[in-house]
Amino acid sequence: MFLIELQPLIAQTNLTFLTTEQDALPTFPDAQAFSCIEKELGRPLDTIYSAISASPIAAASLGQVYKAQLKYSGQVVAVKVQRPGIEEAIGLDFYLIRGVGILINRYVDIISSDVVALIDEFARRVYQELNYVQEGQNARRFKKLYADKQDVLVPDIFWDYTSGKVLTMEWVEGVKLNEQEAIERQGLKVLDLVNTGIQCSLRQLLEYGYFHADPHPGNLLATPEGKLAFLDFGMMSETPEEARFAIIGHVVHMVNRDYEAMARDYYALDFLSPDVDVSPIVPALRDFFDDALNSTVSELNFKTLVDGLGAVLYQYPFNVPAYYALILRSLTVLEGLALYADPKFKVLAASYPYFAKRLLTDPNPYLRDALIELLFKDALTLGYYRWNRLENLLVQGKKDRDFSAKDALQPVLKLLLGPDGKELRDLVIKEAIRVSEAIILGSLIESFNSVPGPMRTFVFNGNANGPFTMSAAEQQSLMELRAQVIKIWGLLRSSENFDPSLLQPILQQVLQEPEARSIGGRVVGGISQRLAARLLQQVLRAPETTASAA
Ligand SMILES: Nc1ncnc2c1ncn2[C@@H]1O[C@H](COP(=O)(O)OP(=O)(O)OP(=O)(O)O)[C@@H](O)[C@H]1O
Structure with missing residues (x-):
């Protein structure tokens, strides 16, 4: 019956790979698969599907997949049918492995972990994978969270035709993601798809924490429209909430080579118990990053990083949680695919905009404090402010397609203007005065320099230093600070939805400070605070082109 009806289906859906693309595992008899479907769904096959492929299009570890057409709607579906007797076979395997585990626990002293507990955990996961209703629910949850982006596709589940052993989906x-030539023949680029995969993985791991734990190339397809389709939701995992923020902080600390902060992150990541002293780890991290990775961070290969970090961590009493290994695996798979297409591809460089965006915009207190520490830590201890860090974050964050300049720095501004922001406020106001001075005086210096030489003597009455009571070196550093701040301002202004009035409250406070009034005193002849304010306001309102050109 099915063979006869199969022909139109093949013609209709261009099912050319029906026999050529089978996975290596031996299949089980089709008659057995079809009777399993009938038994599980409680109705004859021809009342469910108007056609079904005579043989599976793929055989996988726990089941095999047929292509079919639903009778009621004509929709083309994939039907995954579980291998008969697999539950019993796996049960027996685990029973035997567990026996070995008991012996290891009892007699092998060098293995300190509870091997039986590990086996039980693994068994629990495998049994979960055997339940296709659970897999369908996983797919539904995954789709809800991540398929909101146009470039990600997750198949719909047909619940009326799904049971513990049969899964019917869209x-x-x-084409599988590792079939580069076939993908390119369709006019698509593997790297674009890998990039979609990386962005989606980052959201999975670090936004909602619910992630596909088995993203091998067979489970990732490039659709003809250029979407990345995820398949196989049998194995899912979760990143604990605290760890998600800690990982973002950790990467940003790494990029900024803040080794003390990196070492402290291991508490939040649950790698170390709070009673372990992290101070000896700091020089080990410094050695690794300063030495082996002299290149810029954007040059870093993810695998090199993980291996190097692993070598450092192994020397200390670290306990690496299971979810972490799955995260690494997931990113390493994507890196592998990317490197295949372009040996120079860098996963970390492709991911960093996401990290920068999260750090700049996420109101989570852990990330907000990490950003404050990153921007102000040196200001507190060394007395200078790392504007280049903010600039770098903005340059990177803007590359993320979901970046909103309107939200950038909001968490910090909120704290700054709130009742708990006193300490930070003092610091920021001091720096803001320095910046105001740089902008105002810098603009004057620039105007002065543009006056032709003979005119200067005439206008400024032969004053050797020009109109400014400061040395040439001081003028130089002032100009540098001004250039950097204007660059940052330009970055913010050139983003569509940035509202400059966001900074008004701070500006107001700055101009009221006694130190701000002294800015005028640094110019020969003096300029009033009102003039300073007006100039500053003007710069803040300056059109984008002026700002970026400067
Ligand atoms: N919705 C679908 N549309 C098209 N093809 C599909 C679909 N679902 C599964 N397949 C095909 O069937 C293969 C096996 O499916 P799946 O990965 O879900 O099974 P599995 O038993 O979980 O396999 P494994 O665990 O080995 O990855 C896929 O690699 C793909 O080729």
């Missing part, structure tokens, strides 16, 4: 037309 058919996804596509």
Whole structure:
């Protein structure tokens, strides 16, 4: 019956790979698969599907997949049917492995972990994978969270035709992500798809914490429209909330080579118990990053990083949580695919805009404090402010497609203007005065320099230093600070939805400070505070082109 009806289906859906693309595992008899479907769904096959492929299009570890057409709607679907007797076979395997585990626990002293507990945990996961209703629910949850982006596709589940052993889902037309030539023949670029995969993985791991734990190339398809389709939701995992923020902080600390902060992150990551002293780890991290990775961070290969970090961590009493290994695996798979297409591809460089965006915009207190520390730590201890860090974050964050300049720095501004922001406020106001001075005086210096030489003597009455009571070196550093701040301002202004009035409250406070009034006193002849304020306001309102050109 099915063989006869299969022909139109093949013609209709261009099912050319029906026999050529089978996975290596031996299949089980089709008659067995079809009777399993009937038994599980409680109705004859021809009342469910108007056609179904005579043989599986793929055989996987726990089941095999048929292509079919739903009778009631004509929709083309993939039907995954579980291998008969697999539950019993796995049960027996685990029973035997567990026996070995008991012996290891009892007699092998060098293994301190509870091997039986590990086996039980693994068994629990495998049994979960055996329940296709659970897999369908996983797919539904994943779709809800991540398929809001146009470039990600997750098949719909047909619940009326799904049970513990049969999963009926929307058919996804596509090419596996490791088939580079086939992808390119369709006019698509593997790297674009890998990039979609990286961005989606970052959201999975670090935004909602719910992630696909088995993203091998067979489970990732490129659709003809250029979407990245995810398949196989049997194995999912979760990143604990605290760890998500800690990972973002950790990467940003790494990029900024803040080794003390990196070492402290291991508490939040649950790698170290709070009673372990992290101070000896700091020089080890410094050695590794300063020495082996002299290149810029954007040059860093993810695997080199993970291996190097692993070598450092192994020397200390670290306990690496299971979710972490899965995260690494997931990113390493994507890096592998990317490197295949372009040996120079850098996962970290492709991911960093996401980290920068989260740090600049996320109101979570851990990330907000990490940003404050990153921007102000040196200001507190060394007395200078790292504007280049903010500039770098903005340059990177802007590359993320979801970056909103309106939200950038909001968490910090909120704290700054709130009742708990006193300490930070003092610091920021001091720096803001320095910046105001740089902008105002810098603009004057620039105007002065543009006056032709003979005119200067005439206008400024032969004053050797020009109109300013400061040395040439002081003028130089002032100009540098001004240039950097204007660059940062330009970055913010050139983002569509940035509202300059956001900074008004701070500006107001700055101009009321006694130190701000002294700015005028640094110019020969004096300029009034009102003039300073007006100039500053003007710079803040300056059109984008002026700001970026400066
Ligand atoms: N919705 C679908 N549309 C098109 N093809 C599909 C679909 N679902 C599964 N397949 C095909 O079937 C193969 C196996 O499916 P799946 O990965 O879900 O099974 P599995 O038993 O979980 O396999 P494994 O665990 O080995 O990855 C996929 O690699 C893909 O080729």
